[in-house]
Amino acid sequence: MKLRRHIVATGLLSMAICVGSLQLVESVYAGMDKVLWLITPQEASMAPAPQNKKTGEISIGGEIDLGPRIDVLKPSNGKRAAPPIEIEIKFTQKTSPVDLTSLKVSVVKFIDIDITGRVLAYATTSGIHVPSAQLPAGKHTVRISIADQDGLRSIREVIFEVL
Secondary structure (H helix, E strand, C coil): CHHHHHHHHHHHHHHHHHHHHHHHHHHHHHHHCCCEECCCHHHHCCCCCCECCCCCCECCCCCEECCCEEEEEECCCCCEECCCEEEEEEEECCCCCEEEEEEEEEECCCCCEECHHHHHHHEECCEEEEEEEECCCEEEEEEEEEEECCCCEEEEEEEEEEC
């Protein structure tokens, strides 16, 4: 009887160790896909914003700088980078505090794609920091818009290319 209990207990312990190892392996592999897809390949393939026929520039609507200062530190405007990309944007209050509820981040296309929900977890009143964002290859234009608590808004656009 003691031998039988020992065999059953040993079997249960072995099974628990295997299940525990399997869960550990699953969590490691799950962590590997924790890279944030800021722009999906399907979204990147959407029609671009219309270009000005005379200058060849995309008509975006201009930047506004009435509210908090927006500094795009990474990726650098007009630069090329390999994925995954680190995103670092700094917000600096001018007169009244930054209103994070006013944040809007979008990919500029023929019909803009709102990606605010994807970056909100990485945003504070000091800025946005995404340590590892996945983006498909190609040229991307991203518009960042934020206001202060008085309602004064700033808009900044960054254009970069992913290799």
